[in-house]
Amino acid sequence: MVGKTGERPSRDALASRLIQACFLVSLVVVWYLAATRWGVNRLLLPNPLAVYDNLLDILQSGEFIDDLNTTLGELAVAFAISVTCGLTLGYLISRSSYWIEVFDPLFAAIYSIPIILFLPLFVLFFGLGPPSKIALGASISFFPIVINTIAGFGHVDRLLVMAARSMGASNYHLFHHVLLPAALPVILTGLRMGFTTALLSIIGSETLASLAGLGHRIVHLAEAMEMARMFAYIVFVVAIAVTLNTIVSTLEARGRRN
Amino acid sequence: MVAAAPRRGFAGRVLMRRPWLARLIVITALFALWEIAARGFVDPLFLSPPSQVIASLDSVFGTRGVPAALQLTLFELTVAFVLAVAIGLVLGLAIGLQPLVRRSFFPIVLLLYGMPQVTILPLFILFFGIGAASKIAFGVTHGMFPVTVTVVAGVQNLKPILLIGARSMGASRWQIFRYVIFPHMVPSFFAGMRLGMSGVLLGVLLAELYVSIAGIGYFTTLFTQNFDPTKLLGLIGVLAVMAIVLNAVVRRAEAHFARWRTE
Numbered sequence: 001m002v003g004k005t006g007e008r009p010s011r012d013a014l015a016s017r018l019i020q021a022c023f024l025v026s027l028v029v030v031w032y033l034a035a036t037r038w039g040v041n042r043l044l045l046p047n048p049l050a051v052y053d054n055l056l057d058i059l060q061s062g063e064f065i066d067d068l069n070t071t072l073g074e075l076a077v078a079f080a081i082s083v084t085c086g087l088t089l090g091y092l093i094s095r096s097s098y099w100i101e102v103f104d105p106l107f108a109a110i111y112s113i114p115i116i117l118f119l120p121l122f123v124l125f126f127g128l129g130p131p132s133k134i135a136l137g138a139s140i141s142f143f144p145i146v147i148n149t150i151a152g153f154g155h156v157d158r159l160l161v162m163a164a165r166s167m168g169a170s171n172y173h174l175f176h177h178v179l180l181p182a183a184l185p186v187i188l189t190g191l192r193m194g195f196t197t198a199l200l201s202i203i204g205s206e207t208l209a210s211l212a213g214l215g216h217r218i219v220h221l222a223e224a225m226e227m228a229r230m231f232a233y234i235v236f237v238v239a240i241a242v243t244l245n246t247i248v249s250t251l252e253a254r255g256r257r258n
Numbered sequence: 259m260v261a262a263a264p265r266r267g268f269a270g271r272v273l274m275r276r277p278w279l280a281r282l283i284v285i286t287a288l289f290a291l292w293e294i295a296a297r298g299f300v301d302p303l304f305l306s307p308p309s310q311v312i313a314s315l316d317s318v319f320g321t322r323g324v325p326a327a328l329q330l331t332l333f334e335l336t337v338a339f340v341l342a343v344a345i346g347l348v349l350g351l352a353i354g355l356q357p358l359v360r361r362s363f364f365p366i367v368l369l370l371y372g373m374p375q376v377t378i379l380p381l382f383i384l385f386f387g388i389g390a391a392s393k394i395a396f397g398v399t400h401g402m403f404p405v406t407v408t409v410v411a412g413v414q415n416l417k418p419i420l421l422i423g424a425r426s427m428g429a430s431r432w433q434i435f436r437y438v439i440f441p442h443m444v445p446s447f448f449a450g451m452r453l454g455m456s457g458v459l460l461g462v463l464l465a466e467l468y469v470s471i472a473g474i475g476y477f478t479t480l481f482t483q484n485f486d487p488t489k490l491l492g493l494i495g496v497l498a499v500m501a502i503v504l505n506a507v508v509r510r511a512e513a514h515f516a517r518w519r520t521e
Contacts, residue, residue, distance in 0.1 A: 019362035112505035222380030
């Protein structure tokens with residue numbers, strides 16, 4: 001049970017770090033034993049050492065660069081589109097409480113649809129190349145951005161706006177000194193969510209139907225039954241995704257503080 | 259914010275008072291735009307007008323195997339959701355109730371939650387085959403982490419004095435869970451169920467679209483390859499409505515069970 005309320009930070013932190021390390025190490029050991037001793041099929045679970053060798057090979061040979069460029073390029077374009085559209089539309093709608101009431105439920109309802117459903121349609125429109133991934137990523141990440149922009153700009157304290165107005169603030173001053181600082185934390189959260197979902201959906205759509213990119217590479221290796229190399233690529237992609245998400249979260253936290 | 263300037267005229271006043279009417283007009287306008295685009299500007303091989311899609315809905319359901327595929331997908335969603343909630347709840351309680359365990363394993367759960375699981379989709383197919391099992395498994399791994407995270411957060415917010423109070427009055431472990439922990443957990447638990455629902459939807463549909471022999475994914479692929487946008491749009495539309503309804507149901511339940519907080 002919850003019990004103790006007294007915090008003993010340093011010792012407890014050390015203990016939990018130790019537990020985490022033990023957990024991860026035992027995971028790898030179990031994986032190693034399962035692959036080498038317990039006779040789990042090599043096609044299902046490759047030897048972790050082989051995975052490690054493949055990972056080194058991928059990093060040293062630089063064969064990942066083309067796929068990485070494809071994926072990151074798609075991500076950049078998709079995110080740029082959804083940010084531009086989401087911020088603009090969100091700001092325009094947030095200018096009137098009436099439009100907020102009209103559009104907010106609409107966006108919320110569409111947001112609850114798993115837009116990945118429309119991937120076949122996008123593939124039909126845009127083909128198997130990057131455009132269909134960009135379209136999917138942009139339309140998925142548009143919704144968290146626009147919803148949070150509306151929420152951010154739409155719920156600024158009226159008193160602040162009136163006070164600024166009565167002191168003679170121009171539209172620009174009002175936006176720069178009142179609206180933007182008040183709305184920024186919520187908008188940044190929307191941008192972070194949008195980025196994460198864009199990344200996820202682009203890798204996902206590459207996995208489902210594509211000609212290039214990191215997701216495609218993993219599927220290709222799975223079909224070729226090169227399990228060790230596929231695991232290595234999975235580790236690589238997960239590392240990149242975690243790094244990108246961490247960077248974005250850090251930027252969000254920094255933006256909130258300022 | 260700044261209210262829109264009041265419009266003159268009867269229609270304007272009616273609209274001002276009923277935002278849902280304006281919403282309906284926006285939706286209708288979008289459909290009209292789609293209709294015009296499909297009839298006049300876009301190759302019918304790629305897009306068909308909504309009137310045609312709606313008119314051909316019964317032919318979608320009449321396609322041999324589609325009702326069974328919808329049923330199978332719904333079955334996969336249900337099983338995956340139940341499993342995800344059960345596993346997430348147990349995991350969340352196991353992690354959340356003891357501070358040391360929470361500090362040790364909660365970061366790992368958060369890390370797993372943030373991982374793009376779609377990268378390991380081919381593994382699920384290898385492990386569980388191309389049938390329903392792999393879809394259910396992939397849905398479960400997408401749905402269980404949001405449930406776990408919210409349950410841990412809900413348990414964490416519990417005031418220790420309530421637990422101490424209950425225990426000092428001689429409550430058993432089960433009674434503490436039933437009358438102290440559970441009611442406190444309910445609002446965040448339902449929020450987690452909503453997030454878990456969208457996770458399960460995402461996971462099952464991803465796996466369906468990746469490879470499918472009998473579910474929805476099989477037919478979306480079939481209609482795409484046959485360049486039959488009418489049926490494809492009809493099927494996607496049905497699934498989208500299904501997703502909206504499922505979400506609304508969980509949202510209602512969430513609002514219903516969170517009531518006691520505000521009363």
